[in-house]
Every structure is written in C-alpha cells, then in structure tokens.
Amino acid sequence: MVAAGCSLIPWIALSALLGSVVCEDPNQPLGSPVQLGESEPGVKKILEFTEERYNLGSNAMHRRKISRFISVTRQMLKGIRYTIKVEVSNTQCKKSSMVRSCDFYPESHKLETELCMFEVWDVTLQGNLTLLKQNCQPKVIARTEEFINVDIEFGNDTFEFMRLVLEFKHFLKKFNKVYSSREETERRVVIFYENLKTAETLQSLDQGSAEYGVTKFSDLTVEEFQTMYLNPLLNQWTLHSPMKPAAPAQRPAPDSWDWREHGAVSSVKNQGMCGSCWAFSVTGNIEGQWFLKNGKLLSLSEQELVDCDTVDQACRGGLPSNAYEAIEKLGGLETETDYTYTGHKQSCSFVNRKVAAYINSSVELSKDEKEIAAWLAENGPVSVALNAFAMQFYKKGVSHPLKIFCNPWMIDHAVLMVGYGESKGIPFWAIKNSWGEDYGEGGYYYLYRGSNACGINKMASSAVIH
Secondary structure, three states, X not given: OOOOOOOOEXXXXXXXXXXXXXXXXOOOOOOOEEEEOOOOOOHHHHHHHHHHHHHHXXXXXXXXXXXXXXXXXXXXXXXXXXXXXXXXXXXXXXXXXXXOOOXXXXXHHHXXXXXEEEEEEEEOOOOEEEEEEEEEEEOOOOOHHHHOOOOOOOOOOOOHHHHHHHHHHHHHHHOOOOOOOHHHHHHHHHHHHHHHHHHHHHHHHOOOOOEEOOOOOOOOOHHHHHHHHOOHHHHOHHHOOOOOEOOOOXXXXXXXXXXHHHOOOOOOOEOOOOOOHHHHHHHHHHHHHHHHHHOOOOOEOOHHHHHHOOOOOHHHOOOHHHHHHHHHHHXXXXXXXXXXXXXXXXXXXXXXXXXXXXXXXXXXXXXOHHHHHHHHHHHOOEEEEEOOHHHHHEEEOEEOOOOOOOOOOOOOEEEEEEEXXXXXXXXXXXEEOOEOOOOOEOOEEEEEOOOOHHHOOOOOEEEEOO
16 A cells, blocks of 8 residues: 555655655655655665675775764655765774674774765665765864755755865865854855856856866855955946047067066055955056166055045946046055055055156057057056956966856956967967965966957056156
8 A cells, every 4th residue: 555645656666675655745846855864764774784885895994884974865766866974983893803883982083084975776676775876085074064964955966065075175274264153154155066066167168278166266156256356337337538549559469478577567466355456457557667668667556546546436446547547646656665555445645755656648558459469569568457257266277258257348357468378279368467376377367369358358558658
C-alpha cells in the first residue's frame, strides 16, 4: 500500500532500504532536493555507508568517523541521490582492529577534522549503494562555523558548497577581511557566491584573454561597489561642458608605446572607499605633462582637488573637465607629500606658495582610437573614463567584455591611459587604475583596443602646459 497523501512515482514504487514508501512533498518540483534530518529512516544507513567508503579509500593508519552531522538532502531521480555534508575526524582505533566502538582523540592537537561532502546513488529496486563523489578538505576552523548553514541554492551540483567554503576562506585570509557579526558574515558569503557566478559568466563570454575571479571587491554588491569606488557623475552627460579640441598628432601612431618605460608615470595610488577617481585621473595626466615639459616626475595631490574643487562633489564624484578648471583657478597643485590624501572631504588647506605644478588649459581628444593612440605616443598619458562593470572581478589579461556587460554610454570610472600594444595578437590599452597595487596586474587594467570597448574613447582629455 501507498501511504495516504503520497504521489506514486512510476519509476520509484518503494524504498527497500528505507523500509517505507518514499513520499515527497507534492508541492515540490520533481527532482528537487529535500532536506532530511539525521534521525529520519534510512539516513543512518547512508551515513554508515559513506563512513565505510571513506575509510576504504583513505591511506591513514587510524579509522575515521563522522564527528559532526551537518546535513543530508535527498533528490528523486531514476533512483535516489543523497548529498551528505559531515565532519570526519580521526579515532584512536587502527583500521586493522576489529573493535566495534572507537573513541576520538581527547587531545585537540591530535584531532584532525575534515569537512566532507559525499554524493551517494541509491538504485532502490536493486538494493545497491554507489559512492558518486567524495570531496574532503581540512576544516575551516576560524570561519566555517559562521556561514556553514547559510541557505544558498547550489542547483544540481551541490559540491559547489565545498568550493564556496574554500574560496571564501582564502578570500578572508588574503584580503584580511573581518566582519562585525555572524549576520554580516552570512550576508557577505551570499554576495560572494553571487559574485563568483558573475565572474564565471564574464569569463565564459569574454572576447579577449582576461582572467576574472575573486578580487578584494568580491564581497560587495554591485550597488556597494558603485557607491564606494565609482563615479556616477561621469555618465550624466548634461553636466559635461564642451572642451577645446586637441590638435591632432603630427605623426602616425607607432605599433606600441608605454610611458612607464619613459619615466612619465608615477606609482599606482589608492583612492580608498571614495569616488575620487576623477582626481586621480587628472593628477596622473598632469604628472606626465609636467615630466615631459620639465623633466621631473612629481606625485601630485588628489586631496587638494577633493577638498578645494567647489564644482565637483569630492568622494561622490566629479568630472575631469571641472578639475582642470579648478586647478587653473587655484593656481596649481601641491605635491602628495605637502597635501596628503585622506580619502574623505575636509576643509580646503591649499597653500599657494607650495604649488609644485601648474597648467595653462585643457583639451579634449578625438574619439577615434587610432588618433588617441597617436596623440598619446606624441604627447603623454591621457585622462580617460570607461564603464567599470567588468573591472570589479578583473585579475589579469586583456579584458574584452560583451557590450551587454559594458555599455559604452554608462561610463562610471576615470582612469589614466599610459600606453598601448598587443599581447598574443590581442590589441590593448594599458590603463593605470587607482585601487592600489593589489588590484589587477600590479594596479593596472588592460582593455581591448579597437572597438571602443566600454566607452574608453568617449572622454579622453589632457591638461596643457606651456
């Protein structure tokens, strides 16, 4: 007989191993994973089977046992697939011993615990159990407890859970991340998992040679990343005032050029959690212009612009065109040493006698990438802006996202273009970013050249020094 209220699945009439009819929630879609408790019928047998198979496949001298039950899910397919999450620890019993009960090591320093995930296939009508997958890793002691039970949908590949644990542990350690509470940790791991999937989508669809993955921004939502690090004013085109056009380059662009090799680029800086990229883009351009006119590379102050540019909005964004005008009105820029960066707006403390570099005017470059390359090679690094969506997860290589990820009209980040060239036949722009040297390739982002990718051609500009 079938228990009342149960739907009989044609290819699973009963569960011989469970000793009862398998009855799934009729509201659940067919094949959906169902969470089981440790005491439910049949679960003990499945756990004993996984423990036995673990020991058969282990080279360890001592037997290991399940020391902590985490979860079991059952999925009804053409048979039953169980997914088991447990902790397994070593005991004091040698495998060769025939004792029925084995105690764990009482000394914590001798207790070796692994976090394991098993997949077991149960073809009930044949009475066979088969171990499909086993994945065990040392327990993440410091952090696992805080997010081990976070409710994340892993789809059919439940071994995603183990990958998440390992990736998140490495992320916390590498970037020294600490959260204020268990709730915040749980929220961040969910965001981290979603960002892993986004990075994988970017990777699968990228048209260049870029590698995307875990970065120091991987625990931020898109909205948080935009608020903390990007510049919303750049895509508000009604705010853009016309600039004087630059005279075209006198010579064609060479095959490649890099101003880092000619001493015109200072070290990579870090804007912190402040949308001041516009200031870094402009000061980087002026540093290069000053070097070309005077033979001296200075590190100029972005904080002066954050504090003293009354047209732009400090950490809430700004426009390079406004910044050039502000510098002209102020009389120039102090050095980074004299006017140190703090990453937040404060009262203007500009001192005219400390001016280290000045500009006379500014110009807007052509929107043709070949002409931008020729102008850059002839005249120095260029202030540019782009859509930075793909940059959140960029690690290395030449990035060439699809337009759907990188709308050229949704520009939100200002950077410094310092050169161009080819890598394994892929043309690129070399872009100095302002998110520290632990971003991208030593602080640099490489973007595909030749298709106006991410709007890189729309806001190229430069200061002019006579």
